[in-house]
Amino acid sequence: MHASDRALVDRLLAGDEAAFDSFFQGHFPGLFRFALARVRYDADAAEEVTQATLCKVLTKLHTYRGEAALFTWLCTFCRHEISAFHERAGRQPVTVELIEETPEVAGALESLWELTGHRPDERLRRGEIARWVHVTLDHLPARYASALEWKYVDGISVKEIAERLGLSAKAAESLLTRARQAFRDGFASVARQDAEWATR
């Protein structure tokens, strides 16, 4: 049960302005990137699909039960909108699979670690891995993703992260621990999923 997502939806249905801001800011960027990668990186198409998705989702909010993460639920709608978009454009519909949350850590990270070299034929692969990382972050709770980016990309101290999140330093450390574990689980799942797609 995704209680915090369910609470957010309840607040949306009650007309809470702050909830709308939180919903949009927390999910739109990830949803846009989700769509972008599936419409051949056509930004106009991604915008169209994302807008259609959010408008559809907002009419269906009352059906959300919190059984899946809200972002995963949004991706379900987005997948349908992407298919509809391809059909309208006369393209072969693209099947979009959702990312399952299956924890498999070591293999994916290990293979990634091997790809830190600089051979030209690895550059494309590294770009794909970057996308996996971003997809994984988009699927994490927003606080987890932000905390990881702040700490490991921006180099911000735990103390400052704690201040940004309104937590004690100890609680921020704890959150980072959970965020790292969630990232490892998610990343492994994404990597495996893409590997399966590559072999089809």
Place this chain on the structure above:
Amino acid sequence: MSGAAPDDRLEALLRTTGRRPAVPPERAERVRAASREQWDRVLSRRARRRRVWAAVLLATAATVVVALGLTVRENGIGGTPAPAVAGQVEARVGPAWVRAAASGSGSRAVLPGLGTELSLGSELATEDGGRIAIRLASGHSLRLDEGTRARLLDDGAIALERGALYVDSRGPAGSAAGSVEIRTGFGRLRDVGTQFEARVLGSSLVVRVREGRVSWDRAGARLEVRAGEEAEAETAGSAVLRAGPPDGTTWAWIGEVAPMLDIEGRTLGEFLQWIARERGLRLEFASSDLATTAPFIRLNGSIEGMTLDEALASVLVTCRLDHRIHGGVLEVHADQGGSS
């Protein structure tokens, strides 16, 4: 490399890939506006469903009150808006934007929600299909038709640049607010206890008055436009004055963005007076019994999210009444087999 600690690997991975690419702000803003619009519609539909139900429940109660001949004291109308700001959004339909007064680095236009407070200096702009109603701190009801641009000036006046606005000087409690000034490229308008519309039509301004009168100062001359009249003038030259019925279809847009009356605890008489005024109609009862009873029928529930016609029908049916509109009159009568 493979012997590195897991956290080191994680750090290297995230650092190497960098931040997630941001969505261009203009795309985000467009999608946000569309989503916000949809959210408002969803909330409105949900509220309407709840309200209809409440009104049905209420109908029984209202009928019982009439049947027993109970006398119920009338309530005053509604709360007053917070006076600390220039105004507050009471209703919005479609794309109607507000840009707060610039402070240093400026500000961006937003689609305001109900209850959004507007500061002095705020700009208002409506696009096709967009309308907005604002309760000014002075008590006036201000409504902007589609394709309008206006500004809430620091001295309390309203600048109309293009499009049309409607002013009702009745406060939310039905009391008359003070005078408000509308500044246009065609002169200044000042109301005297009135309902009026000012519309910029290309090279001319048209002022139509439903109730009371409007004083129009232009090029050193003053023109009085009275209820049932319509005046049109360009920046130079004389104005044309003609008849302007207060209930014609040209006023219909006002009802589409009318803030709904909070009927909870109000009497049927108050509701009918309000809706007749919103429609520019004169209220009449088919019988003296009805006229006597209406002030003592107390309403409950809500009409929020309904159109004026839907609200009228919903409330009357709960009271087992019906109506017809003819010749500028809203006539209320008992429905077939109903009691009044």
